[in-house]
Amino acid sequence: MATNIRGNTPLCFDTFHNIIDGELSCTAETRHTVNPATLENNPDAPLGTVDDVNRAVRAANRAADAWAKVPWDERACAIRSFADTTEQKSEDFVRILQKETGKPMIWARHELATCVKYLRGFCRLSLPEEVIEDAAERKVVTRYTPLGVIVGIVPWNYPVQLSCVKMGAALLTGNTYIWKPSPHTPYCSIKLAELAQRFFPPGVVQILSGDNDLGPLLTEHPDVHMVSFTGSIPVGKKIMESCSKTLKRVVLELGGNDPAIVCKDVNPADVAAKIGFVCFCHAGQICINMKRIYVHEAVYDDVLAAIVGLVQTLKLGLGEDAYMGPITTKEHFEYLKSLLEDVERRGFNVAIGSTKPLSDMKGYYLAPTIIDNPPDDARIVVEEQLGPVLPFLKWRDETDVITRANNTKTGLGASVWTRDMEQAERLRKKLKVGNVWINTHAEIQTNITFAGHRESGFGVAMGINGLKACCNAQSIYTRPADAIVQY
Known part of the structure; x- marks a missing residue:
């Protein structure tokens, strides 16, 4: 069963559903976490299935071409509007984020504020064509085109902040985004994805909550074009191996000491x-x-x-x-x-x-x-x-x-x-x-490349290089029609 949620339908923080193709999507089975501060049960959350994955991936691919054709500035405008409304409703998100992560008020508010900051920060970036050579006899340009469908697999420690980093870059560059939250912290993510339906066409932003079996279904799916994962080194290695079967792009931000x-x-x-x-x-x-x-x-x-x-x-x-x-x-x-x-x-x-x-x-x-x-x-x-x-x-x-x-x-x-x-x-x-x-530590921002060396990561996030990671590079060589090329 699916429920349409387009428009300004109020968010209900008592019920939680996957979002597929712009609609709330119920699941036959649910699960719940516990509040780590009180050990009380949190609400039921959806337990996604292989059918949910297939439907979400099909919807993301259907939406991808049209979203890629939306001008860059219009995509940025949609992201900014989403960020503005997230900020306006941040206290609602803070309360549910506290229940699932156990963050004190100061840090729950900080995470939501950082989400807004990052989404707005991405909108100040651009990725124009690069003119490599521009002479009478030849012009060479490199441009960057969206990959298609990007999956963000997000950990439990900063469930919404880290997804906004992945989602902001993916959406700005013209990709569609499937959000896979940690089984431990799905709630705030689900509600943010639900809010996103007001600003993006159906299939552009979707969320699939489930258990640990859900991730491999996405990483192995032949119609997913990139996986961006933040989490542990052992799981990152498994994701890289899984992605290699279809040669999809992968960005890994893993542990550190x-x-x-x-x-x-x-x-x-x-x-x-x-x-x-x-x-x-x-x-x-x-x-x-x-x-x-x-x-x-x-x-x-x-x-x-x-x-x-x-x-x-x-x-x-x-x-x-x-x-x-x-x-x-x-x-x-x-x-x-x-x-x-x-x-x-x-x-x-x-x-x-x-x-x-x-x-x-x-x-x-x-x-x-x-x-x-x-x-x-x-x-x-x-x-x-x-x-x-x-x-x-x-x-x-x-x-x-x-x-x-x-x-x-x-x-x-x-x-x-x-x-x-x-x-x-x-x-x-x-x-x-x-x-x-x-003389400082842990400062990051959207216009600066973030990467890990050795087993801490593969690929990059944030900055212009992070945008390029969400794209295919295409170089175009142009000569006058009457030019004779000497080899």
């Missing part, structure tokens, strides 16, 4: 405040978060003491004054518990926090925890925590700290903290990552 290198000339209190602000945002569940903090031995004790003081001020919960919420999924909560059990088993020093979950809070809560100078082979150092558990490590020699920072198969981001810009330049040139920040 980002190092931060703190030099001896910093102001300890200032750096600790900035690092703590990033590291404990959304309980550390950010792919480009700092995961290993290397602090020069000359300031190690002062920086550690300053961040311990900061952590003591952080309030947990969901309210207006809360800074850190719970872990979003039970599976990841159990993983982080195993890392903390290893810390306890190996007898590492816990500067602040706990190796046990917070027993006085009902949800998946862990205390913000700092591990004081564990060995480099500790799981808490080697593995990506993606949580509020942070190892602080001492260093003395530049060559040594660079070797340690690069001693990982990943390469998403890294930061250097120093007043000495010459030292910053020396260090940043040797870091094997896609994104380097000096």
Whole structure:
């Protein structure tokens, strides 16, 4: 059964359906998640099937040619209108985003604001034809044409922000977009996709919610032309293998174990405040978060003491004054518990926090925890925590700290903290990552290319290069009709 939702039909945040070809689409079976802060059941969400996938892909292909013919400025106008209305209704989205992710109010609002910012930011970009050569005897131009149908597979930590990055680039370049949210966090995404029906023709923006079996149906589908995935390295490898069967394009933004290198000339209190602000945002569940903090031995004790003081001020919960919420999924909560059990088993020093979950809070809560100078082979150092558990490590020699920072198969981001810009330049040139920040961390924007090195990614997102990733390149060679070509 399908229900038409064109026009200004009010959004209902109690019922959730897939959206196929501009209509609400019911499914025979549903599933639900739990609120990670309260462990109460969230509403039923659709459980998509192979038939839903086939119908959505057919609708996306039907819509693709017409959407590609819409002028660039008109496509940008539609995206801006969608962003404007999302902003107007953001508090409704914030409430449901909190229930599925456990984000405190500050970070749920931040995610919605970032979605709006990114959608508007893409609309300021353009991808005109590139004139490579323009002479009397020959003109050469390269242009970029849409691929067709792009699938965005999105993780649970930033379910709407990360999809807006994928969707904005896909729609602006003339592609249709099928949104596949994480099984853990489908709700806010479904409602945003429902809102999108007011601004885009049927089939241009669709959403399919389901379990983990749904993803392979999309990645293997011969009529899907690109898959953009953000998530874990093991799943990214499976997606790349699946896409290879039909030679469809793939962009992967995978995990990272980002190092931060703190030099001896910093102001300890200032750096600790900035690092703590990033590291404990959304309980550390950010792919480009700092995961290993290397602090020069000359300031190690002062920086550690300053961040311990900061952590003591952080309030947990969901309210207006809360800074850190719970872990979003039970599976990841159990993983982080195993890392903390290893810390306890190996007898590492816990500067602040706990190796046990917070027993006085009902949800998946862990205390913000700092591990004081564990060995480099500790799981808490080697593995990506993606949580509020942070190892602080001492260093003395530049060559040594660079070797340690690069001693990982990943390469998403890294930061250097120093007043000495010459030292910053020396260090940043040797870091094997896609994104380097000096005296800041985790800043990204739509006009700047975002990429991961090594096992942190394949392909690029954002910026002009991110737009090109959604396109086929076509070069046109033109000579006068009466020209004689000498080979």
